[in-house]
Amino acid sequence: MDLDGVATFVAATDAGRFQEAAVELGVTQQAVSKRVAALERALGVRLFTRTARGARLTIDGQAFLPHARELLRVAERAAASVRAGRRPLRVDVLSSRGAGSGLMRAFHRAHPQADLDVLTLFEMDAAVAALRSGAIDATFRAVGAPGRPLPEDIAYVRVLDEPLQVLTGPAHALAGARSVTLPQLAGHRIWMPGIVAGTEWAAYYDAMVGEFGLTIEATGPNFGSDALLDTIADTPALATFMGEHTRLVWPADHGLRRIPVTGPTPVYPHCLLWHRDNGHPALAALRTHLATTAPPPAAPGTWTPPWTPPAAGV
Template identity: 80%
Template sequence: MDLDAVRTFVTAADAGQFQEAAAELRVTQQAVSKRIAALERALGVRLFIRAPRGAELTIDGQAFLPHARELLRAAERAVASVRTGRRPLRVDMLASRSAASGVMRAFHRAYPEIELDVVMLFGIDDAVAAIRSGAIDASFRAVTMPGRPLPDDVTAERVLDEPLQLLVGPAHKLAGARSVTVAQLAGHRIWMPGIVPGTEWATFYDDLVAEFGLTIEVTGPNFGSDALLDTIADTPALATFMGERTRLVWPEGHGLRRIPVTCPTPVYPHALLWRRDDPHPALATLRAYLATTAAGQDTAGTWTPSWAIPR
């Protein structure tokens, strides 16, 4: 249906005269008449009858008027939904308790006027495809993995270095340590059932194992973080890695301890991915905010895989 004709019909109905409708729409009276006639042909009914004081709605015109108004409102909403800066900024992250989630909550507090949509996609391939299609504006990932370059229309910037910590139960041999070196972890069983082969975080931990001779076990089903914490609390032989800014909560009776890892500190390099020609103005605001928060990060005494984006 021709929205110009629908808009002309509504304007003429409100004005009561084609001449006044033409003046409001800044077209000729003849153009108004042609648009109304075309709409009547499309609908198969008469919408107006000529009267001494102008144009009056027929019964069919009266029935169509509220629907015509709703058509115009729907068209306005449709345009607004994709107008630059009017739709929410859509950002992807791996998990709701991840470091990226904390960063985005802080960004929202700093810029409450920016509307956000947060989504959680699984792998980097899904995230890149969503960026390229416009389904999302940005994604937090660790890139680039060896042999997996980003498409030319997608770019990335390293925005957050997250030190790893060792999480142990109260009976673990290292539970009383204030910190542990990477060398001290050799021979200890580090259990991480959430590592999925082929993901960027699996590649990170593979390189960590190869670099320092650690033992990371991924056996058993992944029942989620609660089950992982229960097992670590109850099993003296197992520990796990956790990001310093990962927010997990466990019962007080678990007695779990986060222990800093040093000499060097393994750092997970979070990056922000986005499409080079994404026009959303809030994306630039987010990038500027992340650049400010990343400025004070110290890389001395840390380790990242060789494929991490340089700082």
């Protein structure tokens, strides 16, 4: 059913004359007559009778009128549900405890009026597909890993370089250090069961191993962050990497130590990705917020893989 015809029928009913309905709709009287006639053919009934005083509803027209008004109301609600700025901004943060989640919390504090849906997607390919389909508006990812080119319709900007820290238990050889260098870590076992082959973070740590000769182990099942913290606390031979902005809580008797890494400081290059045609106003506000509040990437004395994109993004 043609909604223009339904809207014309309602306008003609309210005006009482096709000529006045035409003026209201900004079309010719002939166009009004054609639309009404097409609607009558589609319904198989007459909706109006012409009189000297104008157009009067038939019995069928009277029966159809309330449904026609409801059709127009439903159509308006449907359009409003996807109108720019009327639906929530949907952002993938990869992990609810990671840096992306922290960036979105800060954005929400600065823009409490922005309606947000924050979710977590695991695979980079799934996140990019969701951007292209419109299922999400933005995602936080590392960009540039070998073999993982972005489609041309996906834009990005590097928004945060997150320093990595070493997490050890109280009996680890480095537990008392105020800081450590990457070369000093070369003889220690770094255990990271959450690394999954083919992901952007796996490519990041592969590059670190290749450049600094570290030993990073991803063996054993990944039972989550709580199990990782328990193991690091109880095992003097193991340490792990943790982002400076990662929010984790552990029992006080674990005695865990977060130790800064220097000389250089490895940083994880978080980028914001979005579809180039996405016009959601809250996305523009998010990009502006990140550009004006996040520390500038590529600071001196830091390390990122050689495939990391320029700080300016594209």
